[in-house]
Amino acid sequence: MQSTMMNMPLNITSVMTFADKVYGDVEVVSVTADNPRHRYTYSDAFKRVRKLANALAKLGLKQSDVIGTLAWNDYRHLELYYAISCSGMVCHTVNPRLFDEQIEYIIDHAEDQWVFTDVAFVGTLERLQNLLPDVKGFVILTDEANMPKTSLRNAVCYETLIADEPETFDWPDLDENSASAICYTSGTTGHPKGVVYSHRSTILHCYASSLPDAFGLSRYDVTMPIVPMFHVNGWGLVYSAPMAGAKLVMPGPKMGDGEALAKLINEEGVTASAGVPTVWLALLQYLEKSGERVDGLERLTVGGSACPLSIFDAFRDKYDVTVQHAWGMTEMSPLGTYNRVADDAGETMSKADFDTARLRQGRPIYGVELRIVDEDGQELPWDGESSGAVQVRGPFITDHYHKREHSAAEDGWFETGDVAFMDKDSQMQITDRTKDVIKSGGEWISSIELENCAVDHPAIAEAAVIGVAHPKWTERPLLLAVVNEGAEISKEEMLHWFDGKVAKWWIPADCVFVSELPHTATGKLSKKDLRDEYQNFAWNDA
Numbered sequence: 026m027q028s029t030m031m032n033m034p035l036n037i038t039s040v041m042t043f044a045d046k047v048y049g050d051v052e053v054v055s056v057t058a059d060n061p062r063h064r065y066t067y068s069d070a071f072k073r074v075r076k077l078a079n080a081l082a083k084l085g086l087k088q089s090d091v092i093g094t095l096a097w098n099d100y101r102h103l104e105l106y107y108a109i110s111c112s113g114m115v116c117h118t119v120n121p122r123l124f125d126e127q128i129e130y131i132i133d134h135a136e137d138q139w140v141f142t143d144v145a146f147v148g149t150l151e152r153l154q155n156l157l158p159d160v161k162g163f164v165i166l167t168d169e170a171n172m173p174k175t176s177l178r179n180a181v182c183y184e185t186l187i188a189d190e191p192e193t194f195d196w197p198d199l200d201e202n203s204a205s206a207i208c209y210t211s212g213t214t215g216h217p218k219g220v221v222y223s224h225r226s227t228i229l230h231c232y233a234s235s236l237p238d239a240f241g242l243s244r245y246d247v248t249m250p251i252v253p254m255f256h257v258n259g260w261g262l263v264y265s266a267p268m269a270g271a272k273l274v275m276p277g278p279k280m281g282d283g284e285a286l287a288k289l290i291n292e293e294g295v296t297a298s299a300g301v302p303t304v305w306l307a308l309l310q311y312l313e314k315s316g317e318r319v320d321g322l323e324r325l326t327v328g329g330s331a332c333p334l335s336i337f338d339a340f341r342d343k344y345d346v347t348v349q350h351a352w353g354m355t356e357m358s359p360l361g362t363y364n365r366v367a368d369d370a371g372e373t374m375s376k377a378d379f380d381t382a383r384l385r386q387g388r389p390i391y392g393v394e395l396r397i398v399d400e401d402g403q404e405l406p407w408d409g410e411s412s413g414a415v416q417v418r419g420p421f422i423t424d425h426y427h428k429r430e431h432s433a434a435e436d437g438w439f440e441t442g443d444v445a446f447m448d449k450d451s452q453m454q455i456t457d458r459t460k461d462v463i464k465s466g467g468e469w470i471s472s473i474e475l476e477n478c479a480v481d482h483p484a485i486a487e488a489a490v491i492g493v494a495h496p497k498w499t500e501r502p503l504l505l506a507v508v509n510e511g512a513e514i515s516k517e518e519m520l521h522w523f524d525g526k527v528a529k530w531w532i533p534a535d536c537v538f539v540s541e542l543p544h545t546a547t548g549k550l551s552k553k554d555l556r557d558e559y560q561n562f563a564w565n566d567a
């Protein structure tokens with residue numbers, strides 16, 4: 026029997042028309058290179074989106090064409106997100122922190138027709154444009170007063186491009202399974218791989234990630250995504266904020282600037298924000314130095330890398346802000362699990378249990394089916410002990426990569442490359458990346474747990490633990506640590522720090538203090554580089 030329900034496609038156009046009508050007067054505030062505080066409403070935004078859609082059509086662009094963006098989080102990037110996808114074109118957000126060769130590769134691979142860029146990245150594109158003959162032209166995201174001199178071919182100023190366009194646009198009917206956006210993973214080996222999102226996957230991810238035990242957005246929230254819009258659609262918040270009617274604050278190029286973030290939080294009344302641990306460390310350092318507070322801020326979602334306990338504690342104990350841990354990946358749109366520990370858990374649990382609970386990456390969100398399997402592909406129980414490869418499936422998880430025929434999901438399950446166990450409360454604990462696991466004397470050691478423990482030492486700014494070949498134990502963990510400015514710590518002191526905190530045989534066999542650690546373009550530790558560098562490390566006891 027068929028249902029009696031209307032068959033309406035799930036598409037991003039509906040988010041726009043809904044927010045325009047219902048939450049039209051809610052504010053969108055941005056920092057841009059040409060304006061320290063730009064302010065307008067969703068209604069103003071979508072008016073300019075319609076002007077931009079007319080301009081795209083005038084450039085000769087048509088449905089299924091791919092358009093590149095190299096831009097920070099701000100209102101012009103928001104306009105591009107909606108105008109491109111709702112016109113039936115594909116928004117290809119390019120991570121400007123990638124190496125030149127990778128930027129060239131992904132613009133060419135995705136077949137970008139035009140590229141829209143912030144002024145800050147004009148130089149990068151000038152270096153690369155001759156290698157990208159298929160890009161027809163470049164639009165600079167600024168006004169005439171701030172337009173740089175550039176050799177980019179067919180360079181147009183964004184504000185001039187849209188200035189005289191009509192404020193109405195007849196949006197096309199779109200198949201909900203058609204592509205809306207594309208984002209490339211920034212792995213440390215091989216070429217980046219493209220993940221293509223659909224209108225349907227984007228909407229379903231927004232519904233699921235906005236549930237109360239996930240981002241929990243409402244019209245009473247002011248949300249500031251510090252996760253870049255060039256990486257997995259800014260975790261979908263630029264769609265879910267207008268869907269929920271939440272005010273949107275976007276920090277533009279100031280994402281890593283603690284002082285600017287504190288100012289935005291206090292002056293715009295930000296209640297909820299989301300970002301990688303590094304951003305929160307920058308904010309904490311600023312608050313501690315300046316003595317300022319962020320009293321209106323209620324909760325921070327931390328993901329992208331494991332969040333150290335020191336961040337949870339500092340925000341809770343000193344600033345009364347709840348930190349919530351989340352896990353996901355480009356291939357998952359990105360949210361996979363979310364950990365919303367009860368508000369009063371700190372009072373009802375022992376400190377040790379509370380810490381363990383907060384560090385978990387969380388429960389799968391609705392729409393994400395998750396299982397842990399052993400080396401033979403057998404599913405493991407959720408018993409808090411059995412650790413294995415994490416596999417997922419669901420309507421906002423990719424089946425394969427762009428232009429790669431074979432499915433990335435064996436048996437219909439996508440292999441995440443993460444290793445974890447599930448506890449009896451269905452909370453996931455990531456212990457490693459498949460490629461990063463350390464096996465010592467036949468037993469697994471969690472490099473992430475050791476890194477978390479190391480950065481909990483007040484003298485340590487950042488840490489990485491890698492497995493290095495050892496004649497007796499096959500591999501032993503080696504700690505590489507960056508010491509905080511002005512702090513001092515000896516190797517012995519560092520290694521003793523682990524006593525009683527982890528199993529004795531887990532304690533790193535040696536430690537090297539380094540001035541910095543290598544990172545990927547999305548800010549994750551690049552352990553491959555470290556393994557290459559330290560592969561011949563001479564152990565004292567070998």
Ligand code: AMP
Pocket residue numbers: 210211327328329330331332350351352353354355356359386441442443455458547
């Ligand atoms: P990306 O696709 O660049 O966002 O990277 C996804 C990967 O980041 C995941 O597969 C994990 O290895 C890692 N990751 C994301 N969130 C977390 C987290 N909360 N804890 C530990 N690792 C994480």
